[in-house]
Amino acid sequence: MKTREVHLKARPQGWPTPEDFAVVEAELAPPGDGEVLVRNLFMSVDPYMRGRMNDVKSYAPPYRLDEVMYGGAVGEVVESRSPDLAEGDVVLHQSGWREHAKGPAKRFRKVAPIEGVSFSVYLGALGMTALTAYVGLLDIAGMRDGDTVFVSGAAGAVGSIAGQIARQRGAARVVGSAGSDEKVAYLTDRLGFDAAFNYKSGPVRRQLAQAAPDGIDVYFDNVGGDHLEAAIGALRQGGRAALCGAISSYNATEPPPGPRNLGLLVSRRLTLKGFIVSDHNDRYPDFVREMGGWLRDGKITFEETVVDGIDNAVDAFLAMLRGENLGKMIVRL
C-alpha cells in the first residue's frame, strides 16, 4: 500500500526552513508475523526534535538524512498479525512523522479511551511532555509544599503542566513566563498561575523580581539563556533548578553567553540539574495515577493547538519552535 511520511532533506543551520524537509510517498509492505499496521491519528511535534536534526551525538542518535523522522504518535490498529493487539485498538508509539506505522506489536502500547477527551491527550497531558513536567518538578527539582515556583515557557506543553502540578502539590506561589500577552492571560486566568509576564516586554530579571518579589525556591527551565540567569539570581538559599531544555538556544548558530552569576550557587547553596525524561519511565505509573486523578477531577486544564494533515506537519513544528502554540502542539493526521 501507499503511505506518506516526512523526511529530513538537509540539516538545518540555525532556524529550520520548510526546504529542509519533504513529504514523501512510500510503499508499505503488509505486516509480517507478530507485526501490526497502524493508521496514525495524531503525531507530536516537540522542541527536542530540533536537536535530532543536527549531526551531533546527543542523548539520542540524530535523524538520518533522506529518511523518515520519528517521534510520539497515537494511531489505530488497522491490521494485526499479533495476538497482543486487535484491529481497532488505539496505541501509543514512537513512529510519528508518517501516516501509517508498522512494526512488532511490542513497540505499540494500547491506551484506554477517556470519556470526553481526545486520544491526543496521550501525547500531551498524559504523555511524555506531562511526564517531563512531573519528573522535573517533583524528582529533579524536589518541589516541596510551600515553595515558590517559577516556570519559563509556561504556556507550552511542558510548562503549562509543570505550573499546574506545582499548584496541586502545594506551591505557595506559581509564576510563569510566556512569549505573548495572550499567553500570559491564559496562565493567570485559566491555569491558576499567581503571576505571569511576557518575556518580550522587558528584561526577565526585572519582571521576575516583580512577579516573585521574595525570590523563588524552584525554577523549571524550558528556555535557558537570560531566563536561567534571572532565575539563578532569584533563587533563595537551597534553591533548585530543573533544566529540561533551552529552546532559546536550539536554533542558535553561536553558543549563547552563559549565566554570569554562578557564584551564587555556592553562597546560596543552589543546585542546577539537567534531566531527560526517558531516564525516568519508571515514574510513569505514579504519574498516570496522580495526573489521571487530577484530570478526572478537573483540577488540571490543558490546551492543544491542533494542525491538520501531514502536509502541514513541518509548519506545525516550525510554529511550535517560534512559540505560536498554546499548550501542546498536535498534528491530526
Added chain:
Amino acid sequence: MKTREVHLKARPQGWPTPEDFAVVEAELAPPGDGEVLVRNLFMSVDPYMRGRMNDVKSYAPPYRLDEVMYGGAVGEVVESRSPDLAEGDVVLHQSGWREHAKGPAKRFRKVAPIEGVSFSVYLGALGMTALTAYVGLLDIAGMRDGDTVFVSGAAGAVGSIAGQIARQRGAARVVGSAGSDEKVAYLTDRLGFDAAFNYKSGPVRRQLAQAAPDGIDVYFDNVGGDHLEAAIGALRQGGRAALCGAISSYNATEPPPGPRNLGLLVSRRLTLKGFIVSDHNDRYPDFVREMGGWLRDGKITFEETVVDGIDNAVDAFLAMLRGENLGKMIVRL
C-alpha cells in the same frame, strides 16, 4: 593587658592591598565569669575571607570596617574562669586575626594533641578546609567507587585533601590542576594524583582532555571560570560537580563570563551543586573518624605553608590569594 589584632581599614576594590588592613594594639580586660583567655598559636587565612571583606550580604555577614576580623584559630588557654576549660588546654575557635582571644568557654573547643603533628592540623587536614573537601566530594558530588575525579586548585588546602580522599575512596583516576609546575609535581609525586597540569601553561579544556581523555564523573571546583566550563565539557553522563568556591572571581571587578555549555547539563544529565561547609557540621564526627584513620596510617599527606607573626598575617593572606601556598596556609603567632 595589651594585645594586637588585625583590622579591616578599607573594603578592597578588586585585589586587596596591604593598605586595606592594619595591625592595631588593643587593650584586653581580664576574662569575666565563665570566660577564658586564649593565647593564639596558629590562625588560618582562607579564600572565603575575601568575600567577607565586601559589603554585601552573603552566607556570612561582612567584616566590619575598623574592627578586628575573625576566622579559624588554635590557641592555648592561659586563664580560665570556666570549669569547662583549664589553663594549658589547646582549643580550636573562630577568633583568629588576633594574638589573644577571649570569650565564653563554649566558643572554644578543646582538641587533643596528635603525636608528631602540629596543632595547626586542626586548621587544615583535621579542620574546616579538609571537612570541606570531605563533604563536597562525598556528599555534594556523591563520588562513587570507580569514578574519575577532577579537582581544580588541587595543591591548595581544600583541593589537596579532596584529591587524596578520592583516591582513598576508590576513584579510578584522580586529576588535578594547579598554578605552577612545582605544584603539579607535588600532586603527582607526593599526593598520588594520576595526572595533573599547570593551568597557566595552556587552555584548561585542552589540558583536561589530555589528562582525562575518557572524561570525568566528578568535578570538585575551587576555581570557577574557564575551569568550570572545561569541566562541564568533560563530564560524562550523570556527572556531578561540587562547587566550593571560585577563587578566580573573588578579586574580579566585573562578573566573569559564564560557561557557554550549560546545554550539556540537559543532554548529559549533569548536576552542579554549590555548598557551604558550615551547613554540614553534623558530618564532623564521621570526617574525624575516617580522616584521623587515614592520617594515622600515613595514607593522606598534607603540607602547610607557615608564615610567622601577626605582622605578616596580611601578607600570608594575600600570598594565599595569589596561590603562593602549597597546601594549607597557616600563620604562626
